[in-house]
Every structure is written in structure tokens, then in C-alpha cells.
Amino acid sequence: MVQRELSVSTRARAGEPVRTCVGCRQKGLAADLLRVVAREAESEGFALVPDPKRRLPGRGAWLHPDPKCLSEAARRRAFGRALRVSGSLDSSELDHLVGAVELSEAGHSGL
Numbered sequence: 697m698v699q700r701e702l703s704v705s706t707r708a709r710a711g712e713p714v715r716t717c718v719g720c721r722q723k724g725l726a727a728d729l730l731r732v733v734a735r736e737a738e739s740e741g742f743a744l745v746p747d748p749k750r751r752l753p754g755r756g757a758w759l760h761p762d763p764k765c766l767s768e769a770a771r772r773r774a775f776g777r778a779l780r781v782s783g784s785l786d787s788s789e790l791d792h793l794v795g796a797v798e799l800s801e802a803g804h805s806g807l
Contacts, residue, residue: 713725717758718757718759718765718769718774718778719762719766719767719768720760720764724758729759730746730761731747731750731752731756732746732758732759733779740783740784741783743787744786745789746789754779755778757774761794761797762794766790766791
């Protein structure tokens with residue numbers, strides 16, 4: 697028997713939630729995307745905080761854990777619009793997490 701991976705639309709019909717990445721603007725399953733929320737920082741502005749467990753309160757934006765999607769979202773200033781915040785956004789924590797994910801995936805590809 698041949699097993700095939702179900703497409704996003706087929707899996708979505710099966711009840712899995714679909715979200716849109718703020719970077720590449722492609723639809724994907726929520727399980728494959730990283731939720732990001734904005735938290736008020738000590739200085740003026742907000743900090744982008746990754747929410748891998750999807751439990752933090754507040755409005756969330758969804759992002760593929762890929763540096764290309766992160767840089768595209770930053771270039772288009774998509775986080776401010778998606779999270780409905782204005783002012784400066786500190787993405788250092790998010791940059792660190794996405795970079796760590798990329799490194800771990802690169803380590804597994806050499807197996």
C-alpha cells in the first residue's frame with residue numbers, strides 16, 4: 697500500500713486549523729507555523745515573543761520558522777499590522793529562535 701502525505705487543503709478539511717504566514721503569505725497548518733505575540737517592552741515599543749505552545753494571551757501572528765519568512769515579514773513590516781501595534785518592535789528573541797531552528801534542521805539533514 698502506498699502512503700501519501702495529505703495536502704494542506706485536505707488536512708484542513710479534516711479539522712486541522714489553517715493559518716497564513718505573515719512572511720511568505722502562504723497558507724499552512726497551524727501545527728507547522730510558529731505563533732508570535734507582542735509584549736510591551738520596558739522601553740517604548742514592543743517585543744516580539746515566540747509562542748510555541750500557543751498559550752500566551754493576546755493577538756497572535758503566524759510565521760514559518762524560516763529565516764526567509766522572518767526577513768520578509770520584517771521588510772514588509774507585517775508584524776505591526778498583524779498584531780495591531782505601533783511603534784518599534786524588538787525581534788531579537790524571535791531572531792534567536794528562528795536561527796536555532798534553522799541550525800537544528802541543518803544538523804539533521806547531514807544524517
